[in-house]
Amino acid sequence: xxxxxxxxxxxxIIGLVKYKHFSSYVYLFCFTxxxxxxxxxxxxxxxxxxxxxxxxxxxxxxxYHVIVKYTSDIIxxxxxWGYVLVFVVFxxxxxxxxxxxx
Numbered sequence: 487x488x489x490x491x492x493x494x495x496x497x498x499i500i501g502l503v504k505y506k507h508f509s510s511y512v513y514l515f516c517f518t519x520x521x522x523x524x525x526x527x528x529x530x531x532x533x534x535x536x537x538x539x540x541x542x543x544x545x546x547x548x549x550y551h552v553i554v555k556y557t558s559d560i561i562x563x564x565x566x567w568g569y570v571l572v573f574v575v576f577x578x579x580x581x582x583x584x585x586x587x588x
Contacts, residue, residue: 497514498515553566
């Protein structure tokens with residue numbers, strides 16, 4: 487019932503406890519969301535018996551879908567904008583790394 491929310495909250499708590507730098511937390515957040523999206527894509531396009539049920543039950547489609555599913559109104563709007571802001575920061579960090587490699 488709330489398993490997708492629990493999975494996301496556990497990842498957030500582990501990130502807050504383990505990482506001290508904001509950039510590390512941004513990378514963890516984006517890595518988690520991208521991983522959820524890749525697993526969802528694989529789940530919808532490649533049918534593997536045991537894996538299909540596990541992903542359907544425990545893995546959310548993305549962090550965005552968890553936000554929309556469990557919130558509404560102004561809280562949803564604020565969390566979605568926070569979600570977008572984290573991805574903007576992620577793009578900034580990624581671009582910064584790419585430009586340093588020149």
